[in-house]
Amino acid sequence: MTEQQRLFLVQARSDYEVFKFFQQHPHYSACHALYHLQMATELLGKAHLWKSGPAAMSHSAFDSFVATLATNRQAQGRLGYDGKNAAWKMLIRSCRPLANEIEKLAPALAQDGPNPEYPWPRNSPIYAPAEHPFEVWDKLRKTASGRQFLEFLDRLFAIAEGFL
Amino acid sequence: MNASRKTNDMRYFRIPETRHGTTTQVFVVEDPRKSDYRGVVEEGVTLDYDLLKIHEWPDGAMRPDACLGRDPKDPKHYQVFKYSGDLHSAGFEPVPGTVFVTVRWEDFTRLRTPPDPQSTTDERWFEFLDEVDADSRERRLRMPEPDPPAGASRDDVAAWVARTHLLTDSGIREVWYLPRGAPTGEIRLLELSDRYLQLNRAHAIDFGLDVEGSSYRLLVADVTSELLESIKQDPSQLPDGWTLDGNRIWRRGA
Numbered sequence: 001m002t003e004q005q006r007l008f009l010v011q012a013r014s015d016y017e018v019f020k021f022f023q024q025h026p027h028y029s030a031c032h033a034l035y036h037l038q039m040a041t042e043l044l045g046k047a048h049l050w051k052s053g054p055a056a057m058s059h060s061a062f063d064s065f066v067a068t069l070a071t072n073r074q075a076q077g078r079l080g081y082d083g084k085n086a087a088w089k090m091l092i093r094s095c096r097p098l099a100n101e102i103e104k105l106a107p108a109l110a111q112d113g114p115n116p117e118y119p120w121p122r123n124s125p126i127y128a129p130a131e132h133p134f135e136v137w138d139k140l141r142k143t144a145s146g147r148q149f150l151e152f153l154d155r156l157f158a159i160a161e162g163f164l
Numbered sequence: 165m166n167a168s169r170k171t172n173d174m175r176y177f178r179i180p181e182t183r184h185g186t187t188t189q190v191f192v193v194e195d196p197r198k199s200d201y202r203g204v205v206e207e208g209v210t211l212d213y214d215l216l217k218i219h220e221w222p223d224g225a226m227r228p229d230a231c232l233g234r235d236p237k238d239p240k241h242y243q244v245f246k247y248s249g250d251l252h253s254a255g256f257e258p259v260p261g262t263v264f265v266t267v268r269w270e271d272f273t274r275l276r277t278p279p280d281p282q283s284t285t286d287e288r289w290f291e292f293l294d295e296v297d298a299d300s301r302e303r304r305l306r307m308p309e310p311d312p313p314a315g316a317s318r319d320d321v322a323a324w325v326a327r328t329h330l331l332t333d334s335g336i337r338e339v340w341y342l343p344r345g346a347p348t349g350e351i352r353l354l355e356l357s358d359r360y361l362q363l364n365r366a367h368a369i370d371f372g373l374d375v376e377g378s379s380y381r382l383l384v385a386d387v388t389s390e391l392l393e394s395i396k397q398d399p400s401q402l403p404d405g406w407t408l409d410g411n412r413i414w415r416r417g418a
Contacts, residue, residue, distance in 0.1 A: 023371060024371065024372040024381070026373060138332060142333060143333035144355060145359070148386060
């Protein structure tokens, strides 16, 4: 792991800790948890990108990072999927839709749609993140696929040095 | 079969069917309400659709971009045009969606037959599950919110969370409430779903919960049928400190 990767991973983990705090304290608006989750996952994706040099300034880094895990034998092994290629690929496949939804929470990618940072639509706001019931937040908490995704993230963050 | 034809006097039933953000304008000969269809139906419409002419694509020509229009002078009359420019030149109003013409509503719904789980590809199977999830979500959005918990006690709130999760995720078949040995402010749920693969141990995700003025720590672990059977033989696969003893189970529809 390069020094740049380490820096991005440190920042990603810090955001992820804040996300976990909000996950366990639901009286705060969902936007705060989602903001830190989006930031943490974007930074993790960029920590991966820095392996081969400067990462682009785009906010699109996490979904493509998750896609690359399908062929990352180190991550597969460290997460207990050695010799279970089909199960590993299915796990990655089942995580992609949520990875994509979380990536698109970044205001630049959300366009005039829901995002956890700024009221929208930009030119004439009628919604505030703090008042919005984000559907993705319900998916993460109330569905098996959402919780599997969160567990997958927990484990990725825990062992990231081993495969980045 | 999208066997459309040019019609003059034939009367159709038009069904604007939107699914996963995609609209299909279904024209059927027989009344779909006789097949228990309960959505929007426009009856007595005519359709001008020359299949061969619209979809013919000679070398060097622009690719056809079939589009449906409604005649503003006769709002019950529809026509499919080869290009949107033709539609506007004819003074028709554009109607969004792809046209599908058939005899019975079932001809259209039959196309949604689930893939065979034994023979289909992983990708198609996951697409199918995604579609089921999307349909469930759309259906849920039309349903009223579940009633609040009967009270603020741990048991009442656990029952309410279980009901909410069963409503939210069509893949969850059972919710096991495991209060024995749990601290007073903690709700432990084991949720059974075979839709997603699992590791060989139940891992609890820790959520906070504020309901009816009371706060709880909500721990949810997901298991497959196979893992649940294995746990019954070897409870050490449960999260630390959990036990199946003294459980209460909620099932879909129960």
